[in-house]
Each structure stands twice: as structure tokens, then as C-alpha cells.
Amino acid sequence: MTDSILKVEHVSLAFGGVKALTDVSFEVPRGAVFSIIGPNGAGKTSMLNCISGRYRPQAGAIHFDGHDVTRLRPNDRADLGMGRTFQNLALFGHMSVLDNIMVGRHHLMKNNWLTGPLYWFSPAQKEELAHRREVEEIIDFLEISHVRKAVAGNLSYGLRKRVELARAMALKPKMILLDEPMAGMNLEEKEDMARYILDLNEEFGITVVMIEHDMGVVMDISHEVMVLDFGKKLISGDPDVVMADEHVKRAYLGLEDEQLQEAG
Amino acid sequence: MSSLAMRPCGDFRTSYKQDNTIFETGTIRALAVAFIALACSAPWVLDAYYLTLFIQISYLGIAALGLNILVGFTGQISLGHGAFFGFGAFASAWMNTQFNIPVVFCIPLAGFLTMGVGMMFGMPAARIKGLYLAIATLAAQFIIEDFFARAEWFSGGSAGSMAEPVSLFGFAFDTDESFYFIALFALVFMYLWGSNLMRSRDGRAFVAVRDHYLSAEIMGVKLNKYRLLSFGISSFYAGIGGALYAHYLGYVSAEGFTILMSVQFLAMVIIGGLGSVKGTLMGCVFMVLLPEVLEGGVGLMKQTEWGNIPQVVDGLAYLKEMAIGLVIILFLIFEPQGLAHRWQQIKNYWKCYPFAY
Amino acid sequence: MNFELLLQLVINGLIVGLLYGVVGMCFVLVYKSTQIVNFAQGEFLLVGAWVCWALLVYLELPFLVGFLLSLAFMAVFGVALQMIVLRPMIGEPIISVIMVTIGLSIFFQSLVKWIFGVAPANYPPIFETQSVSIFGLNIELAYLLSTVIALFIMVGFYLFFKHSKHGLAMRATAFNQQVAQSLGISVKQVFAMSWGIAATVSATAGVVIGMVNGVSDSLSVMGIKVFPAVILGGLDSIVGAIVGGIIIGVLENLAEFFDSQYFHLGNMYDIAPFYVLLLILWFKPYGLFGTRDIERI
Amino acid sequence: EDAVFVGHLADMSGPTAFVGKQYADGVRDAMAYINQNGGISGTRLEFETIDYAYKVPQAIASYKKWVARKEMVAMQGWGTADTEALIAFAAKDQLPVFSASYSAHLTDPQGLNPKTKKPAPYNFFYGASYSDTCRGLVQWAAEDWKAKGGEGKPKFTHIGANHPYPNAPKAACAEYAEELGFEVMPPVVISMKPGDFKAQCLSLKSSGTDYGYIGNLGSSVLSLVKSCNTVGTEIQFMANIWGGDRQVFEAAGDGIKDYIFPTMTPFWDDPAPGMSLVKAVSRVSDPSGEQRRPHHYIRGVCSVYYMKEAMEWAKANGGITGENIKAGMYARKDWVPAGLEGVCLPATWAADDHRGVSQVNIYKGNYNGGDILIEPVSQMTLERRADWLGF
Amino acid sequence: MTQSAALAQETQTLLAINNIEVVYDDVIQVLRGVSIDVPKGQIVTLLGPNGAGKSTTLKAISGLLKTEDGEVTRGDIHFVGERIDTASPERIVRNGLFQVMEGRRIVEDMTVIENLKLGAYTRRDSEVAADIEMVLDYFPRLRERTGLAGYLSGGEQQMLAIGRALMARPQMILLDEPSMGLSPLLVKEVFGIIEQINREQGITMLLVEQNANYALKVADYGYIMESGKIVLDGTRDELLANEDVKEFYLGGGNEERKSFKNLKSYKRRKRWL
Numbered sequence A: 001m002t003d004s005i006l007k008v009e010h011v012s013l014a015f016g017g018v019k020a021l022t023d024v025s026f027e028v029p030r031g032a033v034f035s036i037i038g039p040n041g042a043g044k045t046s047m048l049n050c051i052s053g054r055y056r057p058q059a060g061a062i063h064f065d066g067h068d069v070t071r072l073r074p075n076d077r078a079d080l081g082m083g084r085t086f087q088n089l090a091l092f093g094h095m096s097v098l099d100n101i102m103v104g105r106h107h108l109m110k111n112n113w114l115t116g117p118l119y120w121f122s123p124a125q126k127e128e129l130a131h132r133r134e135v136e137e138i139i140d141f142l143e144i145s146h147v148r149k150a151v152a153g154n155l156s157y158g159l160r161k162r163v164e165l166a167r168a169m170a171l172k173p174k175m176i177l178l179d180e181p182m183a184g185m186n187l188e189e190k191e192d193m194a195r196y197i198l199d200l201n202e203e204f205g206i207t208v209v210m211i212e213h214d215m216g217v218v219m220d221i222s223h224e225v226m227v228l229d230f231g232k233k234l235i236s237g238d239p240d241v242v243m244a245d246e247h248v249k250r251a252y253l254g255l256e257d258e259q260l261q262e263a264g
Numbered sequence B: 001m002s003s004l005a006m007r008p009c010g011d012f013r014t015s016y017k018q019d020n021t022i023f024e025t026g027t028i029r030a031l032a033v034a035f036i037a038l039a040c041s042a043p044w045v046l047d048a049y050y051l052t053l054f055i056q057i058s059y060l061g062i063a064a065l066g067l068n069i070l071v072g073f074t075g076q077i078s079l080g081h082g083a084f085f086g087f088g089a090f091a092s093a094w095m096n097t098q099f100n101i102p103v104v105f106c107i108p109l110a111g112f113l114t115m116g117v118g119m120m121f122g123m124p125a126a127r128i129k130g131l132y133l134a135i136a137t138l139a140a141q142f143i144i145e146d147f148f149a150r151a152e153w154f155s156g157g158s159a160g161s162m163a164e165p166v167s168l169f170g171f172a173f174d175t176d177e178s179f180y181f182i183a184l185f186a187l188v189f190m191y192l193w194g195s196n197l198m199r200s201r202d203g204r205a206f207v208a209v210r211d212h213y214l215s216a217e218i219m220g221v222k223l224n225k226y227r228l229l230s231f232g233i234s235s236f237y238a239g240i241g242g243a244l245y246a247h248y249l250g251y252v253s254a255e256g257f258t259i260l261m262s263v264q265f266l267a268m269v270i271i272g273g274l275g276s277v278k279g280t281l282m283g284c285v286f287m288v289l290l291p292e293v294l295e296g297g298v299g300l301m302k303q304t305e306w307g308n309i310p311q312v313v314d315g316l317a318y319l320k321e322m323a324i325g326l327v328i329i330l331f332l333i334f335e336p337q338g339l340a341h342r343w344q345q346i347k348n349y350w351k352c353y354p355f356a357y
Numbered sequence C: 001m002n003f004e005l006l007l008q009l010v011i012n013g014l015i016v017g018l019l020y021g022v023v024g025m026c027f028v029l030v031y032k033s034t035q036i037v038n039f040a041q042g043e044f045l046l047v048g049a050w051v052c053w054a055l056l057v058y059l060e061l062p063f064l065v066g067f068l069l070s071l072a073f074m075a076v077f078g079v080a081l082q083m084i085v086l087r088p089m090i091g092e093p094i095i096s097v098i099m100v101t102i103g104l105s106i107f108f109q110s111l112v113k114w115i116f117g118v119a120p121a122n123y124p125p126i127f128e129t130q131s132v133s134i135f136g137l138n139i140e141l142a143y144l145l146s147t148v149i150a151l152f153i154m155v156g157f158y159l160f161f162k163h164s165k166h167g168l169a170m171r172a173t174a175f176n177q178q179v180a181q182s183l184g185i186s187v188k189q190v191f192a193m194s195w196g197i198a199a200t201v202s203a204t205a206g207v208v209i210g211m212v213n214g215v216s217d218s219l220s221v222m223g224i225k226v227f228p229a230v231i232l233g234g235l236d237s238i239v240g241a242i243v244g245g246i247i248i249g250v251l252e253n254l255a256e257f258f259d260s261q262y263f264h265l266g267n268m269y270d271i272a273p274f275y276v277l278l279l280i281l282w283f284k285p286y287g288l289f290g291t292r293d294i295e296r297i
Numbered sequence D: 001e002d003a004v005f006v007g008h009l010a011d012m013s014g015p016t017a018f019v020g021k022q023y024a025d026g027v028r029d030a031m032a033y034i035n036q037n038g039g040i041s042g043t044r045l046e047f048e049t050i051d052y053a054y055k056v057p058q059a060i061a062s063y064k065k066w067v068a069r070k071e072m073v074a075m076q077g078w079g080t081a082d083t084e085a086l087i088a089f090a091a092k093d094q095l096p097v098f099s100a101s102y103s104a105h106l107t108d109p110q111g112l113n114p115k116t117k118k119p120a121p122y123n124f125f126y127g128a129s130y131s132d133t134c135r136g137l138v139q140w141a142a143e144d145w146k147a148k149g150g151e152g153k154p155k156f157t158h159i160g161a162n163h164p165y166p167n168a169p170k171a172a173c174a175e176y177a178e179e180l181g182f183e184v185m186p187p188v189v190i191s192m193k194p195g196d197f198k199a200q201c202l203s204l205k206s207s208g209t210d211y212g213y214i215g216n217l218g219s220s221v222l223s224l225v226k227s228c229n230t231v232g233t234e235i236q237f238m239a240n241i242w243g244g245d246r247q248v249f250e251a252a253g254d255g256i257k258d259y260i261f262p263t264m265t266p267f268w269d270d271p272a273p274g275m276s277l278v279k280a281v282s283r284v285s286d287p288s289g290e291q292r293r294p295h296h297y298i299r300g301v302c303s304v305y306y307m308k309e310a311m312e313w314a315k316a317n318g319g320i321t322g323e324n325i326k327a328g329m330y331a332r333k334d335w336v337p338a339g340l341e342g343v344c345l346p347a348t349w350a351a352d353d354h355r356g357v358s359q360v361n362i363y364k365g366n367y368n369g370g371d372i373l374i375e376p377v378s379q380m381t382l383e384r385r386a387d388w389l390g391f
Numbered sequence E: 001m002t003q004s005a006a007l008a009q010e011t012q013t014l015l016a017i018n019n020i021e022v023v024y025d026d027v028i029q030v031l032r033g034v035s036i037d038v039p040k041g042q043i044v045t046l047l048g049p050n051g052a053g054k055s056t057t058l059k060a061i062s063g064l065l066k067t068e069d070g071e072v073t074r075g076d077i078h079f080v081g082e083r084i085d086t087a088s089p090e091r092i093v094r095n096g097l098f099q100v101m102e103g104r105r106i107v108e109d110m111t112v113i114e115n116l117k118l119g120a121y122t123r124r125d126s127e128v129a130a131d132i133e134m135v136l137d138y139f140p141r142l143r144e145r146t147g148l149a150g151y152l153s154g155g156e157q158q159m160l161a162i163g164r165a166l167m168a169r170p171q172m173i174l175l176d177e178p179s180m181g182l183s184p185l186l187v188k189e190v191f192g193i194i195e196q197i198n199r200e201q202g203i204t205m206l207l208v209e210q211n212a213n214y215a216l217k218v219a220d221y222g223y224i225m226e227s228g229k230i231v232l233d234g235t236r237d238e239l240l241a242n243e244d245v246k247e248f249y250l251g252g253g254n255e256e257r258k259s260f261k262n263l264k265s266y267k268r269r270k271r272w273l
């Protein structure tokens, strides 16, 4: 059996009467690009929220990198190396792009409200600058250096998505959760984004769990795809196998056969 | 937090250290240093009236910065800052008289004690948000005020408690001229401390919590810790400010630390600009000088023909109060983002002149 | 235990609490449509009460005429205030707007003091009987009438928010002014309407309290007094404001009872509600009826 | 030198303006009148009135401004908050402060009483302290109880806000009431802001209080009287010096009955010899002479005239300086400023005892359907007990 | 639509944007002279990369710029002959121009039905209930959602936002990325609905889209915007035939679609934002 970084076991989640997730189990192999797809309201984001700690599932367990994280607070999961981006952008709107990304370093830094303010007389300055250097590398990598000092809330949608990715990368995660990273982007930008995702997967060795509606992207870059429908896991496995599934075709893709072949 | 627009055109940084500075340019740093040097000579140049105004600005300004850290940076409105300020004043006096701790130590200790109390009352912040929290702090205001009147052992009850002047190596800072230096030092120290806080780890965490606490938590920021800590730090500042106030006056009375004072602090912070360290000081100067300037205006009125008619003279007091209200209203209508924002825009304009865009 | 005293105190609390509730509803109304906590609420009471007083004493109008005229005046006053002062603030940070209401409060308090002086004044006697006895407690007649008015206002508000288009518009405006505008809602109109209503209803409360305690500049304290009530009920709940008001009213009186009979700590009447407030908020962070914020990402 | 400066802090628009305005008018008119009539033995009395609206920071700033720019030699102050904030400064600057804050702890200039936290060597006020006034009222109450043939121990309750000003005499007065055989009930707290005090009145009623001392001022007093009437209590209210005047009766209307309150001066219409001077002073701001000033106004006049005579003494003994004025205050015993005979009570200040006045005039007032009737009931003279100094 | 019919309608321009410039915060210039014409009854699409200023253009039309400290500093906008660049947003809506804003922007603390009712705020007729039914028929998923709209999933919120626009029965709808976050099946459906209401109800549309394939399928005419300027415009067929459009927006054109996986280097383009 391959080494899996994330193990989700029989997770169920309901909001009042709405069953967002019902008994979902899956494993994400270390180093994989794992995609979750499914119709709107299927519970994809809810699944991500369970993994990153925003929601606490009513049943089931989640293991991450050998730890049982089911009951951990979200910030403790960050310490363990879990980063994420959000479907409805969740940047710190009034902070500069740089500071946004620096917040990602929070759990890696040590200076606090007593040593930080003594800036020049404590190790704080050195620490800040060291982390700044690493953050700049991420900024270069994602090509957002031109907006480094801009206020994040004023950026255009696509740029904000990229800053979110940078912020998540700054956490030095072992696994990164991406919620529709390419929504609202045109083809060209999707290509860039796909490139970034592949690079951070291949070069930095970060496991990627991604929700995405663009089938082209999903098919091309993921190692494994899972389909959720009405909170239940429909199928998972190799992208080609999943796409060929009748259920998936009808319930989700809405593609007729010829179109599907064309796309594949 | 410097932004691109704040720098003069054509100023390029060559190292991250330069880029991280709290002074946007070398000129500004030089100006700041020069200003402090100049300020040191004030007691020989200015009379006690100006000095007392400055001293007021310093202790109120320190407390106001604390409130801005809470309201502006962490996004938690507090209506109880006046009470924390008072607590600091009593605490310092109490420690000094009760345990004979030298005043120089009492002041920071009072800060820490107030911090403890602030965190106690900040505890609801873990669960309560926004305006609900604001009203919870209003409860703190009234509870602490009541405590002052009740706790004879701590505050002296209705008789109040006395506070020794600050003394260092046998020298007592008991005149305006000498206390001025204490005030100046405290002001510069606390403001630098605040500026540095905001550009280091915990300061960023505060702002992150304000802007989007859900995602901040997922980014690894301990939400409750920072919510509480910002109450703590803000009360710490209030405590320091209050302690300075106590040792300047030499006497603390349970009167005066009312909701009005809390509101006044809030006004300083909002008029100065939420989330701006510089702005806080500007707002404080504004709020301290406003009644003085208006009083000056009233004084001038009194010297004219009108000054002999008591009805007019008595009306002036109300006019003055109304003017204070009106100035606040007009100011916010025209400058809702505060003085810091205007300052920024003026600078932007001149820095990039004539290339305004 | 002195049950008679306890009973009387509870009744007293109920009735005073209802009045808190009425003032509280005005808070809620303004909050619901603008997200602004109106610190000038107390001054609305103050201005309304003095205007009515002036109409009755200087112009010697019959009570009902004077009362209705002052309500009309307050409606205009509220709308005008909104137009002159608060309209330019549309779209600005909420906290700045809240500060503006604090400025307004300072302004009107001085203005009223200037015009009407600092000494309290009495309304001319309006009812034949000043007070009636309920379970041995004498209650001012004005209070009893106010409870009836309060119930009417409350039902009106409730229906308004639940069923009218304008109620929806107010809620949308409060949620996000930009979104409301994009739906064709005139934010200005919504604001004017809510300030107008709030001023009018506050004035009613002001007149009632004025009749009972006399009119003086300290009427404005009511603005602060009802904060706990509003928060307890939930900032955006009309029903909550009434329930919160009653709870605070009864609580004050119970505190007085236990303090005077057993504890002798002093000042519990004023302070105990705040302790209870903290306690309740701890368990119900959005008050008893407030809607929780949607926390979703 | 032909002019000296006196600063004047007043609250004419703030929370205590209800009486502050009238007191301030007295002070202001008196100073102006002195100037119009030869000043301090020829030296002009320059003064400035600042309405600080009971805000301490403004009081401090004004004080500093006067000391720095005007070489102030003495100050006429007002409330508890500002007076106390300025104690240390006044002592350091050796500048006598005459205020209307009658807290007893201001009367112990050398800290002789171990209870005194902070000696106030440069603070003076005209009138009996809050504690002494309350003691006087309690004395009267004891007599009244006997005269009425009351049975058993009468019950005494302190009523007032939990604030320094109403609280000032609380402990002292309770102690003395106990001494006189009262049963002292737990204090009842009513806020300084008016409101509905029916709950507190019910408490008072159920505790069976016979004599209630009111520590508050202004409109909260009215609210209390009204609420207690509605509830139907039979308490003999006794107000402090700020709690009883014509205004209170006018505003309270028919509800107010047999209301007891103290004064330190006669009333406007009383036939005291010194009243002609007071009336002349009043014409400074009211040329028509129609206004009938309340006793707070007259107390303000007295405050200024004691200062004036101390200044005259100072001028004759080395010049008008703060220190000399203070000495001037001690120079005479049982003195009344010239021209104010029968208006100001004979007062004595000593270097170790600033209890200037130890006499309390007690009056009773009724509304009587608009015809306000105020009659003297008694005059109490208090001992200068050592353990009462500063307490 | 036949060529001649389109020509006939072109004379009837519903919305005309004439060389506008937009500045944010008094300093940040975003649009640098943009002109767009939308003929009555047509669907016009506006394509462009992130940050080009598409949303800004829409906000300039609907008057919502002012709420974001933005300002039209030059040029003018006419809707049905009336100048609207200075009009208030609510006035513009009353005139029949409705915007579906980017990022859903539904009223989170109201229910689905209340949100839909709000969409009909400016209407006075009594057919609101029937229209709600119509919208729920378009998006059956919404029917089951009885809680607060804030708890809807991203896609559900998007459906609600589009449905809300239909409730207003406007003359013209501005759609800002309607397909964002929708599943492939729904994207198809939404574009179907767009086409349908355009045809059946004659509602004119200005469509900002990233999904150029679909957008050009339904649109009659298209504009391409980059860095605040219109760099290309033409009829649907012209654009579909254009090589650059094919390469950058449609993905490969006639050749085999490139796999995302095999893009070896990033195209480095200089962008002036």
C-alpha cells in the first residue's frame, strides 16, 4: 500500500436537515494531485472544511500525516503542514499582499508581542528579514511581485486567487487544499495556474487536494479523481476511468458521448 | 505598513531591511529624530500651559494607541477604555503606597496589572463579536467604575488615593518641566513599541484576525489567543497612560473615568484613523487641542463688546460644546477615514507631483 | 422573604422594562437598516420630550394635539438629520458613522441645554388621576398607557419587517449597501425612513418618561440604559428588544430586592444588569433572539 | 503691582450646571463688583471664568495656563473632581484654591487625622463640610424624633449615587447617627442621573426608614421625591447643601412636602444687614435687580469675599501672593467679611484646621400649590472634634 | 439571427459607452478610454484577462463605482438615450438595467425566496409569485434550500444571483462571470438559460465571461479588453476566426487541444497593471 498523507474515514456532516456529507472515505497518497469534483452543492467545500478544521464532522475520523486531526483546531492543523485557499476569496482585504503572505509564516516564526516590538534589540529583525526573503521567493515564483505592496482587497479577482495561493504556500505545507483555484480565469491564466500547481507539486513535493470544475484541467493534471454527489462518494480513481463512468457523465458533466471522447 | 504609493517616486529599495523600516524614507527618519531633539528643548522654550497640554497628549495618546490596537488593528470595539485608564492610575498609586515600590517600577507594573484586568474582561471576546462585544465592554466600563467607588482598599473610595511623583536617583519629577521628559520618553517609547509591533508577527496576526478571522485561523493564527491578547495589550497601554496621569496629578479620584472618557478615546482613534499608529497621535492632538482652541475662541469673544452681556457669555459654553460635537461630525463627513488617510493623500500628491497619476 | 415587596418590584420592573423595550426597538430599527448603533438615541427622547413640553406649556395646546404635533416634528427631525448629516456618510466605515452619532449626541445635548436650560421641568398635569394601584403598587398612568402603545408599535414593527417590501429592503441595505443599490433599492430612502421612524417612536418614549420623571437633559441617559436590553434581546430582533427590556427592567428590581433585603452591597440596581448581561452573552453570543452571523468560507 | 489674577473654574453647562451656574454667577459677579469698587485696597482683581463643564483635563489645562501666563495668585474652583485633581499642584505652587467641593478631607491641611490620605494645605471653602452638614442634619433629626414623640430607635438611611461626592459624608455621618441612637440602615443607591426610582423607594419603604439623607443634587433629587410619592413612603428627606433650593421646589411641584435642607447663608428676601451688598453684587449681571438669587449664589459671593479680605491682609503684610493669602485666611477668628454681616456665617480657619464654618442652618420647605414656603427650623453648631477633622 | 436583422437592430443601440476613463481613489486609473455599444435584443460579450477592467466597466455602467471610491473621469454612458454615468444606481435599475455582480453577492441573511423577492423590488406588478416559480423551475436545486442563502454552496449562490436578476424583468442585464464556480452541466444550462431569456423575453445582455468558448457561442458580438483598453472587437464569427483569440481565449483553435500537463514553460507576457 502506498504511503497516504491524508486518510478520511467514514466522515458524515449535516447542517440541521441538510446532509452535506454522508459516510465519505478516501485516502490521498503522499505527493499526489488529488481532485474532488461533483455537482454544485455536492459537499466538496464542506469536505475541505472538515479536513482543514472549519467544520467538525459528526461522525468519522481524519488522519493527516500520521496524526488524528479530527478534533484539532484549524490553527493546529496549519502547524502540522496543511495549507489551503478558499472558494469565496478570503484574503486579509486591508493588508498589503506582502503582509498577507507573511501571515502565512506566522506559525513558523517565534517573535511575539514582547520581542517583536523590541525589533532592533531582539532577534526579531533577523527573523522577520529571513522570512521575508523566503516569502519573496514565493512572490517571484507566482509572479506577483508587481503587486507586492498593493492592498489585497483592491486586486482583481484572478490576482487575488494567486495571492491566496502564495499565502497558502508560505505556510510551508506538506499538503495544500485548493478550492476552485481556476474559477474566474481565462484559458491563458488557467494554463499558468496549472503550471504553478504542477510545479509546487513536483518541485516542492507538496500534495495537492483540489476542487475544480474545469474538466480539462482535472483530467490533465490529477493523479486521482473523486466524485461527490449529494454528499456521497460516487466513485474515485484514475481520471480516465472516472470520466468514463456513466453516472458521472450524466449527473455532472452532462456530456454526450462524442463530446466526451473529443475532450478526452 | 508602507505601501508603494507612500514612497517618493524613484525611491527604490535595495534590501528587505530598508523596505521593512517604519520610517518611509531617510528624510522622515531624520526629521523624526530632529523632532525629538527639538522636543527635548521644549521646557526651556514653552510655558507650563503648553507643557501641560503636551503631557496630556502623551498620557492620553499612549492610552489611545492601545485602543487603536484593539479597535483599529484587531477590529474589536471597546467602550471601556476609560475605565482601564482609571484602573492603571489607581493600580500604580496603590502599589506605590501599599508596597512601597518605587514609582518608576509602579508605572510598568500598573500596565501589566491593567493588562490582566483587561484580559479578564476581554474573555468574552472569544465568543462575542462586533457590537455585541462593544456593549460587553460597556458593561466592563460600568463594573470597573463601580469597583472604584466601592473598593476602599484599592482606590481609597470617595477620598481617592494619592500618587507620589516619579523619582529617579533621588530626583523627583514633580514639576511640569521635569515631568515633561518622563512623558516624552514614555510617548516615544510606547509609539515605537506600537509601530514595531505592527510590523512584526503578532501585529500582523491582529490585523489578520480583524480582516478575516476564519481564514486567519486556518493560516495558523490562534484566534482566541490574539483576541484576548489585543485586549491585554490595549489595556496595557491604557494602564501605562493612566499611571502617568496619576503620578502627574499626584492624586487619583474615582471621578472622571467615565463612559465619556471612553468615548473620547474612541473619538481620538477614529478621527486619527483606525489602524494607524501615526493617526492615533494626530487624533489625540486634535481632541486635546479642540476644546482649548475653542476656549481660546470663546475667550476672544468675551473680549469684544459681547463679552459684557452675561447671557451671551453663558451661551458661549454651550456653543463651545456644540462646536465640539459639530467639528467631530463635520470632520467625519469630510474625512471619514481619519487624519492619517488625509495625511497620506497629501503626501501622495506631493511626492509624485507633477505626475499625479 | 418579603413577598409583597418582591411582587411590587417585579411589576415595577415589567412596566419600566417595557419602556426600555420601546426605546430599544428604535435602536433595533436603525441597526437593522443601517448597521449603525445610534448613540444619539437618548437625544431623540430628549428633543421629543422638550418639544412636546414647549408645545404644551408655551402654546398651551391640549395634550393630544401637542403630542401628535411633536411626533410630526420628530419625524421631520429624524429625516432631516439623516439627510444633512448621515447621508454623506453612506458607504463610509460603520464605525465612523457611529462616531458621528456620538457627535450628534454631544451637539444636541448642548443645544437643548442652551435652549431649555439645565433645570428639569414638569409637564402640566394631563390625566385626572396620576397613578393607579396594581397589586398594591402605585403605577403612573402614563406608564400604563405607554405599555399599550408599546404593544401596538411592536406588532407594527414586526409585521413591517416580516411582510413589507420595505422591510426586506431595509434588511438588504443593512447587509450590504452596494448590493442593495444594485437591486434598485434607494439606500437614501431606506435610511431616511428608518431614522424618521426611530425619532418618532423615541419621542413617544421621551414624552412618557417626561410625564413621569420630569423633562431634563438627563433623559438622554435612557440611550445608554437600553444598551443592555437591546444586546440581551439581540441587536436585530424587534421582539428581542422588548423581551430584553423587560428582562433588564425586572432584573434591576430584583437586584434591588436582594440587595436591600439580604446583601447590602449597594448599587446593585445599576450594576447587576451588567453582570447578568456578561453572563448571558457568554452563553448566547448573539443575545436571546439575535441572528448569528454567517461564518462560512 | 496694580492687578492680581484669579482664575475661576465653573460648570455652567456640564453635569452639575444645575447649581453650578448659580454658584458661578455669584463668584463672577462678586469679583466684578469688587473691581468696580476699588479692588483689593486699590489693586485690581483680574479674573477669567472658564466653563470647564466638569471635565478634569480641561480644568488642569486652564489651571496651568493661568499659573504660567497670568501669574495667578488664587483660584475660585468648583467641583470635587477638579478640586482634587489640583490639590497637589496648588500645594506645590502655593496657591490657595477656594472651591465649592465641601469634602471633609479637604479640611485637614496637615494630615493630623490618621484617616486623611492627602493633606490639602492650600484648599479652602466657605461653609461646613458635607460631613458636618450631615451631622447637623442628624442632630436635628434626633431632636425632631424626640419632639414628635417617636418610639424606639429612628432609622437613618444615606441615599445617593456611588460616587465620591454623595459618598463623601457617608461613613462620617453614619458613625455620628449611630452615636446619637439612630439605627443606620444600609445605604440606598440612586444614580446621579434622574430616572425612575420606584424600586429604591420601595426598599426605603420596606426598611421603614424615618430619616433619609440625600447625597445627590439636581434632577435626581426630584426623581427620588416623585417616585417615593408615587410609592407612598413616609420618609423625612434631608438634602445636602446642593439638594435644596427654590428650583427644586418649583420643579418638584406638589409632590414635595416638609423637605429639610441646609444652607450657609440667608435667603434672598431675608432681612440680613449684609443682603444689601449681595443685591448690589447681583446687579452686576442683572441690572434690573429683579432676579431672586438662590443661596448657592450667595455662597459664591461669600467665597469671594473671604478671599478678598485675605488678599487685603496679604497686601498689607508683604504683598498679594498665594502664601500671604493663605496666612491672611488664618489672621482672624470668627470673622465675617465687611459688608456681609448676617449673610456669611462667622468663620475661622487655622493652619491645622480648615473647617471654616461649623454652623448649619436648617430649613424646611413646602410647595403649597405654587406658593413656595421656606421656613427656618433650627440652627446647629457642631463641635470641632479632633476626630472629625478631615473626616 | 440573420446578418440583415442584426444590422437593422444595430441602429437601435440600447447601451452606448463612449470613451470612458475610470479612476479609483483619485489616483489609480483603470479604464483608459473604453467604448462599447450594445444593440437592443443582442448579447454582447466582454472578454479579457484578470485585472483588465471588465468588472470595473460593468460597475461604471450600473453606477456602483461610487460606492468603491471610483469615478468616471471622462466620457459618457447612455442607456436608452438617457445619460446614466452620473445617475444613482437605483435610478439605473429603475430604468431597466440590472447587474449581476461578480462573486454572487446575494443577501446572506435572507432566505432564497426573500432574495428573489428583493430582485423584484423595483417592480409594482403582481406577477412576482409566478416569476419566483419560473426561476425555481430554471434552478430546481434552489427549491429545496429553505435555510439562509449564506449557507448555500458557491454554485447555488450563483444560481440565486442569476435568478434574482431575472426577477427584476429588466430590459438589460449585465452579467459578471455567471458561470464562475458552476459545474460543467450547469454551465451549459446557464448559457442555455441566457440564450433562452434573450430570445424569449428579448432581454439584452452584456456578458463578461472567462469561459470564452461558451460566451462566444451565445453572443452576437464581442469585445476583448486588456489593461483597460479595448484591443479587439467584432462579431462572433470574426472573433472565432481570429488567430489570437483562438490561441489565448479558446485554446488551440483547430489543432488538438494542448494538455495542461505538457506546457513546459510559462508564456512570459509583460502586463501593465
Ligand SMILES: Nc1ncnc2c1ncn2[C@@H]1O[C@H](COP(=O)(O)OP(=O)(O)OP(=O)(O)O)[C@@H](O)[C@H]1O
Pocket: A015, A018, A019, A020, A038, A039, A040, A041, A042, A043, A044, A045, A046, A047, A087, C296, E145, E147, E151, E152, E153, E154, E155, E156, E181
Ligand atoms: N454552514 C452551513 N450551514 C448550512 N448548510 C450548509 C453549510 N455549509 C454548507 N451547507 C450546505 O451543504 C451543501 C454542500 O455545500 P458545499 O459548499 O460543500 O458544496 P460544494 O460541493 O462546494 O458546491 P459548489 O461547487 O457549488 O461550491 C450545500 O447544500 C449547502 O447549502
Ligand SMILES: Nc1ncnc2c1ncn2[C@@H]1O[C@H](COP(=O)(O)OP(=O)(O)OP(=O)(O)O)[C@@H](O)[C@H]1O
Pocket: A154, A155, A156, A157, A158, A159, A184, E024, E025, E028, E030, E048, E049, E050, E051, E052, E053, E054, E055, E056, E057, E068, E069, E102, E273
Ligand atoms: N476599489 C478599487 N480600488 C482600487 N483599485 C481597484 C479597485 N477595484 C479594482 N481595482 C483595480 O482595477 C483593475 C481592474 O479590476 P477589475 O476588477 O475591473 O478587473 P476584471 O477585468 O474584472 O478582472 P477579473 O477577471 O479578475 O475579475 C485591477 O488592477 C484592480 O486592482
Ligand SMILES: [Mg+2]
Pocket: A044, A045, A046, A087, E153, E154, E155
Ligand atoms: Mg464549493
Ligand SMILES: [Mg+2]
Pocket: A156, A157, E054, E055, E056, E102, E176
Ligand atoms: Mg472581474
